Amino acid sequence: MQIQRLSPNFGAEVHAIDLNQISDEQFAQIEKAFLDHQLLVFKKQALSPAAQIDFSRRFGELDVHVLTQYNHPQHEEIFVLSNVVENGKPIGISDGGSYWHSDFAFQERPASATILNAQQIPEQGGQTLFIDMYQAYEDLSQEYKQRLQGLQAIHRYRSRRSNQEAGTQVKLNQDQEKATPDMVHPVxxxxxxxxxxxxxxxxxxxxxxxxxxEQESNEILSFLFDHSTQEKYQYAFSWTPGDVVMWDNRCTMHKATTRDLPAHMHRTIFRTTVRGERPV
Ligand SMILES: [Fe+2]
Incomplete structure (x- = not known):
């Protein structure tokens, strides 16, 4: 197993490993790299859905997405990201996550890791953008860190305060609405x-x-959003076939750009999500 940094700040590429079968020793190395680099890209994989679930479970219990219509027909733990339509029916969500977010932050126990397994990748487009939230915090002034101490924020599925952060076109049904009440987590x-x-x-x-x-709340959130989304904290990942990508939602956020992908450029990715701990 070889590890190569993706950017000066965070992220690493992992070579010479087959995720279909890893030893406990290899897993320990992967976990360490995951904690050190926050974002890992495993190149040249051919990871089966069952093996993706097995690999993901090594990190903890898996979560099942509330938008059940996009879960894999044979494996409910796999959420399908896709713009492919078969027999008039989308096989996955085509415009998910086109705004800065951390997976399942609206749940009591947000995701720790998300694992994406590329199935079909177009020649170009469909980048995933990431932000290093450790560095964004560390760069705040001492006074501002003090100001944030003890503050809590309300996380709401589809809050989208800013116009640039428009949500998916998918509407929640009543049960899905009920399953996603407001959630409070430390800032x-x-x-x-x-x-x-x-x-x-x-x-x-x-x-x-x-x-x-409302005014003070808006002021703090606007400042933090402007601060954390600066380009210096970002890494833009370009997909190639065979990529398996995993990130730590506890110290990164991310954004899809699939909304800009023309419909004929097919892209399908299988997602598994590890349930994390309640944030402290
Ligand atoms: Fe996401």
Whole structure:
């Protein structure tokens, strides 16, 4: 197994490993790399759906997406991201996550890891953008860190405070609405495995700060969103066939660009999501 940095700040590419069958020792190396680099890209994989589930389960219990219409017909743990239409029916969600977010931040126990397994990748387009939320936090002034201490934010599925962060076209049915009530999490969370602090408010889902006036809440969120989405914290990942990508939602956020992908450029990716701990 070889590890190569993707950018000066975060992210790494992993070569010479087959995720279909990994030893406990290899898993320990992967887990360490995952915690060190926040974003891992495994090149030249041919990971089967069952093996993707097995690999993902090594990191913890898997979550099943609330938009059940896009879950894999044989494996409910796999959420299908796709713009392919078969027999008049979309096989997956075509415009999911086209806004800055952290997976399942609207749940009591947000995702720790997300694992994406490329099935079909177009020649170009469909990049996934990532942000390093450790660095975004670390670069705040001491005064501002102090100001954020103890603050909590309300996370709401499809909050989309800003116009640029328009959500998916998919509408929730009543049961799905009920399954996604407002959730409160600390604005700064401490990663349970690394002990490092990271910002945990995302333009796509953080709606307001608890207990502050609307004006003060807006002021803080706008500042944090402008600060954390600066280009210096970003990494733009371009997909190639065979890629398996995993990231740590506790210290990164991400955004899809699939909305800009023309319909004839087919792209299908299988997603598994590991349930994390309640943020502290
Ligand atoms: Fe996502």
């Amino acid at each position: 700064v969370r401490t990663h349970v495995q690394t002990g490092r602090k990271a910002l945990f408010v995302h333009p796509g889902m953080a709606a307001e700060i608890v207990g502050l006036s």
